[in-house]
Amino acid sequence: MIAYFDLQRLPLRYNGPMTLHHDLHSHSLASDGTLSPAALVARARAAGVDVLALTDHDSLDGLAEADSAAREQGLRLVPGVEISVTWSKQTIHVLGLQVDRHCPELQAGLRSLQAFRDWRAEEIGRRLAKAGIEGGFEAARGLAQGRIVSRTHFARFLVERGHAATMREVFKRYLVNNKPGYVPGQWASLEDALGWIQAAGGLAVLAHPARYRLSASKLRRLLGEFREGGGVGMEVVSGSHSRDEALTMAALSRTTPLLASRGSDFHGPENPWVELGRLQELPPGCHPLWESELWLPRAA
Numbered sequence: 008m009i010a011y012f013d014l015q016r017l018p019l020r021y022n023g024p025m026t027l028h029h030d031l032h033s034h035s036l037a038s039d040g041t042l043s044p045a046a047l048v049a050r051a052r053a054a055g056v057d058v059l060a061l062t063d064h065d066s067l068d069g070l071a072e073a074d075s076a077a078r079e080q081g082l083r084l085v086p087g088v089e090i091s092v093t094w095s096k097q098t099i100h101v102l103g104l105q106v107d108r109h110c111p112e113l114q115a116g117l118r119s120l121q122a123f124r125d126w127r128a129e130e131i132g133r134r135l136a137k138a139g140i141e142g143g144f145e146a147a148r149g150l151a152q153g154r155i156v157s158r159t160h161f162a163r164f165l166v167e168r169g170h171a172a173t174m175r176e177v178f179k180r181y182l183v184n185n186k187p188g189y190v191p192g193q194w195a196s197l198e199d200a201l202g203w204i205q206a207a208g209g210l211a212v213l214a215h216p217a218r219y220r221l222s223a224s225k226l227r228r229l230l231g232e233f234r235e236g237g238g239v240g241m242e243v244v245s246g247s248h249s250r251d252e253a254l255t256m257a258a259l260s261r262t263t264p265l266l267a268s269r270g271s272d273f274h275g276p277e278n279p280w281v282e283l284g285r286l287q288e289l290p291p292g293c294h295p296l297w298e299s300e301l302w303l304p305r306a307a
């Protein structure tokens with residue numbers, strides 16, 4: 008308990024990378040992770056994480072539980088969300104960190120994405136049925152347990168049914184563009200997502216920019232538009248970036264400029280290659296988000 012209160016009172020100038028381990032991107036059962044928010048916090052604490060952001064896809068539902076677990080266990084929880092965005096006909100992910108989960112504008116925005124998810128899930132089910140695979144919608148909805156339905160839930164069902172051996176394989180064969188279970192559609196616009204995050208007093212951080220496989224010039228355009236629209240940071244070190252990609256992203260964070268963030272994108276212990284508490288440090292020359300004056304602690 009003492010550790011928790013000391014952490015909360017630390018003046019920001021002492022809140023640097025040398026003292027605290029930050030992991031600012033993770034998932035729980037509230038979206039497509041496999042741990043409850045409390046179990047996620049416990050695992051992060053045990054792995055040596057001091058500051059953890061819970062950033063479920065298009066949902067704030069895990070934050071209350073994560074916050075009480077964090078208070079009990081002496082970890083600082085950053086209330087967050089990972090918003091699905093369509094930019095230039097492509098899906099990208101925008102993190103809102105330090106968001107007020109009670110903000111009506113953010114909640115309404117996420118409700119519209121959840122409604123699209125519900126419709127899309129039924130449509131994925133219909134398309135899989137056409138390809139001869141029955142019961143996908145019901146199974147995915149069952150796995151989601153009343154929370155948001157993600158392609159990940161369909162992937163787990165398809166693997167269980169033996170349609171592919173691994174999650175990676177099942178996505179490739181069924182759940183990406185031009186495959187039987189892929190449904191195109193519109194997520195939030197970048198402008199809307201940035202507006203909701205700002206309304207909730209949060210900081211917008213572009214998630215795993217190297218994963219979108221954009222050309223160098225298109226990535227620079229995205230980063231520029233993101234910053235123009237009020238985005239403040241980008242993930243440099245990510246569970247889905249290689250070391251080389253982290254170096255490239257570090258250089259882009261300096262030239263754009265955007266503050267640098269670091270997050271595992273942990274979804275559960277089933278994916279041991281992305282673990283909590285095992286991220287490399289930000290490359291030299293980055294300006295860490297958590298050393299910025301914008302980084303003010305907020306209670307979840």
Ligand code: AMP
Nearest residue numbers: 039064091156157158159174175178179
């Ligand atoms: P959705 O937001 O419902 O379209 O689902 C996207 C989620 O699927 C991502 O957040 C990842 O967790 C997961 N995902 C996407 N591609 C893959 C892949 N190739 N292998 C495993 N999981 C993936």
Ligand code: MN
Nearest residue numbers: 034039064159
């Ligand atoms: Mn996911």
Ligand code: MN
Nearest residue numbers: 089100214215
């Ligand atoms: Mn993502």
Ligand code: MN
Nearest residue numbers: 032034089272
């Ligand atoms: Mn994520």
